[in-house]
Amino acid sequence: MIRWLIFLVIFGIIDWYAFQAFRTVTKNQWVLGLYWLLSLLVIGNFVFHYYGFSRRDGFSHSHGYAFAFFVTILLPKLFLLVIMFGEDLGRFMSYAYQSVTNSGGTDGASLPGRRRFISQIAMGLAAIPFASFLYGISRGKYNFRVLNYTLHFEDLPEAFDGYKITQISDVHSGSFDNPGKVDYAIDLINSQDSDLLMFTGDMVNNKAEEMHPYIDMFKRLSARDGMFSVLGNHDYGDYIRWESEEAKAQNLEKLKDIQKEIGFDLLLNESRYIEKEGDRIAIVGVENWGKGGFKKAGDLPRAVESLNQDEFKILLSHDPSHWEEEVLDHEQHFHLTLSGHTHGMQFGIEIPGVFKWSPVKWRYKQWAGIYEKFGQFINVNRGFGYLAFPGRVGIWPEISVIELKRGVKEA
Numbered sequence: 001m002i003r004w005l006i007f008l009v010i011f012g013i014i015d016w017y018a019f020q021a022f023r024t025v026t027k028n029q030w031v032l033g034l035y036w037l038l039s040l041l042v043i044g045n046f047v048f049h050y051y052g053f054s055r056r057d058g059f060s061h062s063h064g065y066a067f068a069f070f071v072t073i074l075l076p077k078l079f080l081l082v083i084m085f086g087e088d089l090g091r092f093m094s095y096a097y098q099s100v101t102n103s104g105g106t107d108g109a110s111l112p113g114r115r116r117f118i119s120q121i122a123m124g125l126a127a128i129p130f131a132s133f134l135y136g137i138s139r140g141k142y143n144f145r146v147l148n149y150t151l152h153f154e155d156l157p158e159a160f161d162g163y164k165i166t167q168i169s170d171v172h173s174g175s176f177d178n179p180g181k182v183d184y185a186i187d188l189i190n191s192q193d194s195d196l197l198m199f200t201g202d203m204v205n206n207k208a209e210e211m212h213p214y215i216d217m218f219k220r221l222s223a224r225d226g227m228f229s230v231l232g233n234h235d236y237g238d239y240i241r242w243e244s245e246e247a248k249a250q251n252l253e254k255l256k257d258i259q260k261e262i263g264f265d266l267l268l269n270e271s272r273y274i275e276k277e278g279d280r281i282a283i284v285g286v287e288n289w290g291k292g293g294f295k296k297a298g299d300l301p302r303a304v305e306s307l308n309q310d311e312f313k314i315l316l317s318h319d320p321s322h323w324e325e326e327v328l329d330h331e332q333h334f335h336l337t338l339s340g341h342t343h344g345m346q347f348g349i350e351i352p353g354v355f356k357w358s359p360v361k362w363r364y365k366q367w368a369g370i371y372e373k374f375g376q377f378i379n380v381n382r383g384f385g386y387l388a389f390p391g392r393v394g395i396w397p398e399i400s401v402i403e404l405k406r407g408v409k410e411a
Contacts, residue, residue: 004051009041011074015039017084018077018126018207023126023410039073046070061177064390067135071389072133076126076371083122087114136346136391140183143396144188147352149370151377151402152409153335157279157312161406165195166223168399169318169340170202170232174210175390179217185384185399186217192401196274197223199264200340200381201232201288201318206240208254218262229264230285232341233294234387268315269299271307281312284334290341291321294383298322304332315336320366320380328374336402337378344368344382345396358395368395
């Protein structure tokens with residue numbers, strides 16, 4: 001209760017400061033009343049959904065939207081807070097200067113009023129995140145993008161020159177609220193006409209049953225040489241309370257069965273070969289291995305124990321932190337690692353090929369796209385679905401298409 005009271009006081013201060021901009025721009029009582037009505041509805045809905053939240057119940061759609069609308073009004077108000085507070089500093093400095101230059105007295109000195117054009121600028125800037133988040137909630141979360149990459153390897157077996165791999169990650173089926181959009185994305189994946197389809201974990205948020213409405217859709221996925229998958233941290237059911245450990249274990253087994261029903265070859269710390277015209281490449285898959293408090297079920301030595309040192313290897317590992325922690329320095333050379341997990345935080349600014357930024361970069365060095373080190377590549381997929389926040393702002397859901405080329409990339 002005390003934490004919620006502190007939270008409400010802080011939000012109230014932010015709200016009051018943001019209101020100053022509206023009050024300066026307009027005196028219309030209907031507009032000002034609507035401001036407070038909207039604030040009360042959003043903050044009330046947020047508190048209602050999160051006060052007494054139980055992990056046993058899981059994270060519902062209503063929780064997600066309560067959080068989303070709260071963030072949608074909070075960020076613009078923080079913009080207003082910064083600008084209005086900056087103006088207040090200027091006003092008080094002006095007042096202090098008048099007081100000092102008036103022979104140390106305050107007669108004749110007055111606190112300057114707020115300037116209307118400053119408030120108008122503040123509201124204009126605040127409208128940008130407000131509109132962006134509304135778009136992200138209504139359309140951005142299903143704004144699927146196909147991102148194409150071409151990677152060159154001198155030791156790629158000749159028969160695999162031009163080989164094409166499609167990667168998806170982080171489905172989070174329990175978050176979906178529009179089956180038609182998911183169905184469209186399945187067709188988009190198939191239209192890439194790839195040789196392999198790779199899924200790098202987090203099929204559900206918590207429970208295998210979340211996937212039930214989408215099994216038939218995902219069963220339409222196909223690739224010429226097969227489909228491979230691994231588990232992500234959410235697939236183990238670690239983020240809700242279960243009535244027993246047995247129930248939790250059964251849930252995981254059900255999810256494994258669903259992946260097999262869809263047509264994925266689920267790799268649990270093991271490897272497979274793809275053979276083509278007398279050449280072959282190795283597909284390696286590990287269970288989730290995450291830095292910090294995330295599950296470390298991945299066993300890379302076990303996964304490669306039957307492989308030769310000089311074979312071309314593609315590794316599926318859900319969490320990109322695994323790449324620098326274990327993969328890069330491993331005695332086996334992993335030419336390409338495919339990961340996901342970060343979602344690009346579902347928020348950021350990205351100009352393809354020019355600039356990308358997201359707050360998640362402060363947590364993960366490799367958080368979206370292709371990275372290279374020591375002649376080894378990793379692709380961090382931005383995710384197919386979404387989690388917690390039911391939207392995406394600037395970082396869109398991704399279908400990665402990677403073409404393998406033999407030789408050295410031309411300068």
